[in-house]
Amino acid sequence: MTLVNLHDFLNDYFTSNHCEILENNNGKLHIQLTDKMDELLMNRPFYWQYVKKLGYPGEPMKISFITNPNRREEEGEWIHFGSPRLHQIFRALQTQGKFTKLYEHVQSGQRTALVPWLVTNLKISYSGKQKKDEIVSIGLQLINGAMNLNMMQDLDTISLKPKISDFSYTMTPIIRMKSGYQRILNYVEQELQNKDHIWAEESWNHLQSEKKLLEHFYQDTTEDEEYENRFEQELKDIESLYKPVIDISVINGGLFYLTQQTSNKLFLSR
Known part of the structure; x- marks a missing residue:
């Protein structure tokens, strides 16, 4: 079972929320927040109420996150599984909506079939004498049931849009979403049972x-x-x-329609 790197997760999260990544190097992210993300994460309600009331444009803050333990003494916020900031981001994800539908952007000008993938991002929390969290990102192809265990990272290089491209059409899933979600959960639970506890x-x-x-x-x-x-x-x-308790919770998920060529690459990267 492949775990998504925390650094990549943060990069994907802020990029998908239209924040500019000013630095992304060796376990350090420097981010220019948008107005919306500043309001969501930086705990400045009075400031935003003030500028909105006066009709002024706001000045969203920049923030730096450090995920590399060897750089935790540098300027920036040390963030790790279990840290309050990461839990805040998880809560923000829940308020922003847990489910999305996106289509691969296609410019071929020819009729192109798009294959449905169910993508689920899960948080696995281990509670006991020591506590830790892990993030798992799994994609399930809803035609043949194949899985990709590093889905969000593999999707990072694919151009995705909320609207389907001209000349593209979606294939009808053979596997129902509820059944697909259960397959993903069953896989995660089986992997957890096989682990050393x-x-x-x-x-x-x-x-x-x-x-x-x-x-x-x-x-x-x-x-x-x-x-x-x-x-x-x-x-x-x-x-x-x-x-000792293991809790599995859904961070977010979505239905992603991808070309057959992209789907084949995802099979190879499993």
Whole structure:
């Protein structure tokens, strides 16, 4: 299962939202935000209310993100899986809409069939003694069921438009979208089952140790109702901290219509 590089994810996200990438080099992104993205991410509601009320053009900010651990001391915002800024971007994606439909731009002047692909970007969150997030981008061809496991990165070089090009037409999917989505989930779940889950065993063992310590602390207070309630609450808190859990959530997705030539290249890059 191929994981999308965080740096590429950020580059794709801001590019798709019409932000200018001023620098993209060795784990550092310097971005000129648009008005809309500044309002969405930079927490300046008073400023934007002020300039809009006066009818002035706003001045969106620039922002730098560092994803390379070796450069985290440089000027810019260190961003990583689990960081508040990344969670903010995930929330922004949800408010912007989770589903899109795009067509490959074709200029051949000839009738061109476009093949339907269901693209799903998922966040896999591991909770336990240690926490981490991963992003997975999977494309499923809705004619023959073939998968691409690095879809968003492979789509990065393809010209996509919200309107279909002249002389192009879409092929009717053989696989229903609901069925396609379930195939993607089944694949991800199977891959997770095949992974080494030493982290889960360590989290579970740590949880049991913490529970024993808690029980030992409260062992002589079980007849006191106040202490019993406190014990139950602390037990729940410990379980929420250390119980190993894997959560799969949808970031966004879409239906992408691509030429057969592009589709063939996507098969080769799996």
